[in-house]
Every structure is written in structure tokens, then in C-alpha cells.
Amino acid sequence: MMERKRILSGMRPTGRLHLGNLHGALDNWIQLQTQYDCFFFVADWHALTTDYASPGQIRQNTWDMVLDWLSAGLDPNLATLFIQSDIKEHAELYLLLGMITPLPWLERNPTYKEQQQQLDQKDLATYGFLGYPVLQAADIIIYRAHGVPVGKDQLPHVELTREIARRFNFMYQCEVFPIPDALLTEVPVLPGLDGRKMSKSYGNCIYITDPEETIREKILKMVTDPQRVRRNDPGNPELSPVFAYHKLYSSPSEVMDIAEGCRTARIGCVDCKKRLITNLLARLRPIREKRIELERDADRVREIMEAGNAAARSQAAQTMEEVRQAIGLGKGYGGQSESAVTGM
Secondary structure, three states, rough: OOOOEEEEEEEEOOOOOOOHHHHHHHHHHHHOOOOEEEEEEOOOOHHHHHHOOOOOOOOHHHHHHHHHHHHOOOOOOOOOEHHHHHHOHHHHHHHHHHOOOOHHHHHOOOHHHHHHHHOOOOOOOOOHHOHHHHHHHHHOOOOOOOOEEEOOOHHHHHHHHHHHHHHHHHHHEEEEEEOOHHHOOOOOOOEOOOEEEOOHHOOOOOOOOOOHHHHHHHOOHHHOOOOOOOOOOOOOOOHHHHHHHHHHHOHHHHHHHHHHHOOOOOOOOOHHHHHHHHHHHHHHHHHHHHHHHHOOHHHHHHHHHHHHHHHHHHHHHHHHHHHHHHHHHOOOOHOOOOHHHHHH
């Protein structure tokens, strides 16, 4: 049998996952784990690039995110799940890649200035923030990943990783690192409760672990088509964030019925929301039940992550041995005797 190609992806631990995370990344990971040799990691060092001044929640956020991963369907028998900071080889490769990465490559990163503007309440004029694409490159190539699943906005990051890997291989006349490809995935932008992109910073999220009554309250308060001022006003379903959810959680026939009912005013916004609540809760219920089961067996979750850490560490250590040999570091110092090195 042909060996499956390897892919790698990670998430920053920002706490409980919301529906945007579920459909934007996690559902895709769950599908990929049956097709590739998958490495998925908690990017807790990456969280420090923006939250270095207030890291107190990272450990709890990591725990919550891992529980959500396993509850939603990531299978440790199919994919290697691990925590970035537990694999110290990432830091070593990050250091070595930093030695060869030209500064202009980092300064031209399109998200560098964008995030500084978006997060202007934080001081991001740090070496860590400027250099995080190098850490990202280390995360990917230390496992010799062939591909990285990303949305269009992340393509420049993968291209920078490719450039760094090529530069290392060329500079040290080796083929330690395969050049990873971007696996472009269609990432649905799920609107939040207020119609904007779902984001924790906007406070407009529906979380996977929200109690059912909380989800009902949130859905009933969601904005809809602003043109439907009265119940008998015809509407445009494409203008309603609620309809975007129906496309994910309702059957195709029900989606068609709701669209027609909205355009003809046969269905009111409250009825539309109630149907969504029923379908959404049915989709989330198995995830929520699985999470409760895992919360009761915390030792099992720890064992899963320790096993994943061990598997990742083994792969990373093997790669770093070849990296050191390629550069000329490590045991032996070129094979010279002590007298040759010291001149004695």
C-alpha cells in the first residue's frame, strides 16, 4: 500500500470553540484524518505572540479546546494530537530557521501590519510577533508535512514556509525538508448573532458547549433580513444570517421551503428561527454528550494527549538530528580531536 501523505495544522487555544471554528476548521480536519497522516496541534506558543502579557488562561483554554476536538470527532487512533509547547524541538528549529530567514521576508507578511492595526490595544512591536511565521514554518516542516490545509487568507504564510524550507535545503546542500503544499479549503464564513463574522472579540458567538436554553435564546435574538419589518413583508433569505445556518443544519428540501416561505412571507422570522433551533440542537447534541463523558474521564484525555505528544516528539527528534547534521552541529564537532580544536 502507498504511504499516506502527511498534513499538519494547528489552532491557537482561545478557549471553547464556537460554530465558526467547527465549520471553518474542525469539520475539515475530521474529514482529512481518514485520508492523510494527520498531525494536529494546540498552538499555545503562538497564543503568546499576542497574549504574552496575559497568559493566565492559556492552560485552561487548551483543555477546553482539546475536549471540543475529541467531542466533535477528532480520533486519536487516526490522527496525532499534541501540544506545541510540549515538543521542545519546535523551539530549536525555530531558532535555527531564524538564523537564515531574511528580515524583509517577515516585514512583507501581509498580516503583520493588519493585525497590528486590528489589535491596536496591544503592544505587538515585539520580536515574537514579527517572527511568528518562522515558528509557524518550524511547526510544519519539523514533521516533514506534505500539505497544510488553509483558507485563502493563509496562503502567504504557507508560501513563506516553502521559501524557508527551500532556503535551508539549498544553503546546507541537503533534502531534509519536503516543500509543503497549501491544501486550499473552502472555509465557510459563518455569521455571528449580529450578522458580522462570528468572532469572540465581537461577542457574537454560539459555542459548541452552550447549554440548549442559551442556544435557543441566542438564536431567537439573531438579526434577520432588515427588509422584513412586518410579519407579512416578503424578504430575501440571502440577507438573513439565520438562512446561512439553515444551509448547514437543515435538509436541502427544508432549505428550499424556507427560502420560498421567506420570499413570499409564508414563513415568519420567528418560525424560521424555531426550525433552525430544532436542527441545530440535534446536530450538537451528540457532541455535547461526548464532551460530558470526556469531562468525567479526565485521565483518559490526558493519556490521549500524552500519547500524541510522545509520537510527535519522536518524529520531531528524528528530524532535528538530521537538521543538526546538515548544519554541522552536535556530537563530534566535525570529528576533530580536542587537540585539533584547541590547537594543542
